[in-house]
Amino acid sequence: xxxxxxxxxxxxxxxxxxxxxxxxxxxxxxxxxxxxxxxxxxxxxxxxxxxxxxxxxxxxxxxxxxxxxxxxxxxxxxxxxxxxxxxxxxxxxxxxxxxxxxxxxxxxxxxxxxxxxxxxxxxxxxxxxxxxxxxxxxxxxxxxxxxxxxxxxxxxxxxxxxxxxxxxxxxxxxxxxxxxxxxxxxxxxxxxxxxxxxxxxxxxxxxxxxxxxxxxxxxxxxxxxxxxxxxxxxxxxxxxxxxxxxxxxxxxxxxxxxxxxxxxxxxxxxxxxxxxxxxxxxxxxxxxxxxxxxxxxxxxxxxxxxxxxxxxxxxx
Amino acid sequence: xxxxxxxxxxxxxxxxxxxxxxxxxxxxxxxxxxxxxxxxxxxxxxxxxxxxxxxxxxxxxxxxxxxxxxxxxxxxxxxxxxxxxxxxxxxxxxxxxxxxxxxxxxxxxxxxxxxxxxxxxxxxxxxxxxxxxxxxxxxxxxxxxxxxxxxxxxxxxxxxxxxxxxxxxxxxxxxxxxxxxxxxxxxxxxxxxxxxxxxxxxxxxxxxxxxxxxxxxxxxxxxxxxxxxxxxxxxxxxxxxxxxxxxxxxxxxxxxxxxxxxxxxxxxxxxxxxxxxxxxxxxxxxxxxxxxxxxxxxxxxxxxxxxxxxxxxxxxxxxxxxxxx
Numbered sequence: 001x002x003x004x005x006x007x008x009x010x011x012x013x014x015x016x017x018x019x020x021x022x023x024x025x026x027x028x029x030x031x032x033x034x035x036x037x038x039x040x041x042x043x044x045x046x047x048x049x050x051x052x053x054x055x056x057x058x059x060x061x062x063x064x065x066x067x068x069x070x071x072x073x074x075x076x077x078x079x080x081x082x083x084x085x086x087x088x089x090x091x092x093x094x095x096x097x098x099x100x101x102x103x104x105x106x107x108x109x110x111x112x113x114x115x116x117x118x119x120x121x122x123x124x125x126x127x128x129x130x131x132x133x134x135x136x137x138x139x140x141x142x143x144x145x146x147x148x149x150x151x152x153x154x155x156x157x158x159x160x161x162x163x164x165x166x167x168x169x170x171x172x173x174x175x176x177x178x179x180x181x182x183x184x185x186x187x188x189x190x191x192x193x194x195x196x197x198x199x200x201x202x203x204x205x206x207x208x209x210x211x212x213x214x215x216x217x218x219x220x221x222x223x224x225x226x227x228x229x230x231x232x233x234x235x236x237x238x239x240x241x242x243x244x245x246x247x248x249x250x251x252x253x254x255x256x257x258x259x260x261x262x263x264x265x266x267x268x269x270x271x272x273x274x275x276x277x278x279x280x281x282x283x284x285x286x287x288x289x290x291x292x293x294x295x296x297x298x299x300x301x302x303x304x305x306x307x308x309x310x311x312x313x314x315x316x
Numbered sequence: 317x318x319x320x321x322x323x324x325x326x327x328x329x330x331x332x333x334x335x336x337x338x339x340x341x342x343x344x345x346x347x348x349x350x351x352x353x354x355x356x357x358x359x360x361x362x363x364x365x366x367x368x369x370x371x372x373x374x375x376x377x378x379x380x381x382x383x384x385x386x387x388x389x390x391x392x393x394x395x396x397x398x399x400x401x402x403x404x405x406x407x408x409x410x411x412x413x414x415x416x417x418x419x420x421x422x423x424x425x426x427x428x429x430x431x432x433x434x435x436x437x438x439x440x441x442x443x444x445x446x447x448x449x450x451x452x453x454x455x456x457x458x459x460x461x462x463x464x465x466x467x468x469x470x471x472x473x474x475x476x477x478x479x480x481x482x483x484x485x486x487x488x489x490x491x492x493x494x495x496x497x498x499x500x501x502x503x504x505x506x507x508x509x510x511x512x513x514x515x516x517x518x519x520x521x522x523x524x525x526x527x528x529x530x531x532x533x534x535x536x537x538x539x540x541x542x543x544x545x546x547x548x549x550x551x552x553x554x555x556x557x558x559x560x561x562x563x564x565x566x567x568x569x570x571x572x573x574x575x576x577x578x579x580x581x582x583x584x585x586x587x588x589x590x591x592x593x594x595x596x597x598x599x600x601x602x603x604x605x606x607x608x609x610x611x612x613x614x615x616x617x618x619x620x621x622x623x624x625x626x627x628x629x630x631x632x633x634x635x636x637x638x639x640x641x
Binding site for chain 2: 268
């Protein structure tokens with residue numbers, strides 16, 4: 001069952017350097033209870049896409065066109081007041097840096113209670129407190145920590161609090177934007193374990209935004225690969241990693257070393273483009289080893305190949 | 317031949333205290349960043365120090381190039397004891413050992429052209445005059461793949477991407493043809509698709525100039541690619557040292573096993589048993605007694621909390637500090 005359907009979304013940033021086409025005509029569908037890894041490098045538009053879903057973009061960004069159908073409603077058509085009811089309750093977000101997302105002057109328990117009461121005015125304070133306690137316990141924070149301030153916790157614990165905050169109202173979708181990038185590998189593994197558990201336990205869908213293809217592949221059901229504002233490949237994790245179709249995905253896999261496999265690494269030549277003047281046609285063409293004359297002239301359509309979506313002329 | 321040998325190296329950083337805290341308590345507190353580590357690096361070898369943040373790997377690198385002075389222990393580089401060498405004695409050494417930092421944005425003077433930044437060490441060390449230095453810098457720009465060199469020579473750091481800046485930093489470190497380089501997380505701030513090219517560049521220098529390297533990283537995948545030997549650090553101690561393939565295929569220390577079972581991989585079928593450590597890394601001000609991992613280790617026995625395990629040789633150039641072996 002489809003939970004989220006993004007159609008032809010365009011989000012541009014209006015900067016002094018010009019218009020940055022951060023997300024340019026991206027469509028993506030996500031099922032209920034699914035974890036989708038949205039993979040890309042910095043500047044690929046992956047975070048912008050995440051922020052557009054719950055409409056918390058910075059002021060210089062503008063949603064130009066497209067729709068974000070969540071559970072049957074187009075989120076882009078809702079008023080700010082209606083949107084506020086969705087954020088935190090239906091869709092919540094976990095960011096990379098929990099220190100900037102948590103209020104340093106408020107006890108962690110109180111922050112969770114506040115979120116609950118904001119959305120559920122009929123719940124008593126005591127009840128909300130119990131819910132907060134239970135949520136913290138579920139993410140592995142001992143109950144005696146409920147009166148702690150964020151600075152009293154370790155980085156991993158803070159991220160757990162963020163996740164408790166995000167899941168306490170049992171949203172249908174959690175958008176996790178690089179939730180483990182600031183953390184050490186052992187802690188990262190546990191946070192990912194926790195997200196997987198939430199998915200399993202409550203059937204939550206998780207949009208997991210990351211630059212780490214291996215991490216995404218290990219944990220997600222599907223992988224979506226973004227490059228320079230376009231979505232270039234979308235399919236099941238095992239398929240994408242074992243048999244990448246798009247040359248960028250292939251290049252990315254060949255460029256990353258793996259601890260359990262001794263292999264040669266190959267670099268992707270060139271640099272990601274400046275999105276104020278993106279390359280014509282396929283945005284990957286200047287770096288693509290398989291480019292054809294057509295690639296610089298015409299933007300490739302999104303094609304369905306073996307149950308996968310791929311945006312590349314090689315398959316038409 | 318051994319190029320660098322480090323024995324029982326220690327560095328404690330005193331904790332900053334407020335005035336009132338100083339009045340109330342006389343006892344000075346220290347962060348035991350590096351607490352008695354020993355290892356050797358052979359010529360032409362890439363030796364990696366891996367571990368989580370706060371394990372002391374960066375401090376070790378800074379001690380070796382003597383940006384910090386050790387509290388005790390011994391560092392012998394190229395046959396010379398440099399443990400407490402003075403600044404004047406260190407200068408000729410700097411020609412032979414260089415360091416590359418993580419952040420290429422903070423390692424370059426924003427008001428100096430790329431070319432001048434690369435040529436500067438030659439002039440400082442009196443190796444070349446201005447004209448020769450320029451020639452050599454241009455040559456080095458080509459070597460690190462920044463072409464056309466004339467164009468890059470005149471550029472300023474802000475005009476370059478992170479990956480290009482890191483190439484400049486590498487060029488500047490390599491211009492003196494050092495024997496030894498400490499590379500401290502040189503790719504962790506670089507975009508994924510560009511990391512490969514930086515790593516390959518370092519590997520090329522290793523091969524072409526028989527460069528010896530101490531490579532500091534938190535990323536075991538990168539360590540697997542680039543290293544000959546890997547040492548795993550935890551809370552200021554080395555817990556395991558082995559040739560890289562041996563370490564990955566036959567990890568013996570519970571901490572190394574825990575690290576390896578947490579690393580993301582695209583070949584998950586290669587993952588071994590999962591070792592789950594309890595809790596978080598403890599405070600390095602009051603590290604646990606005995607084996608520092610014991611409060612978190614699922615296999616800990618009574619002895620682990622009482623007696624500190626020493627690095628033991630277990631064959632195949634493999635050393636482990638664990639009572640269970």
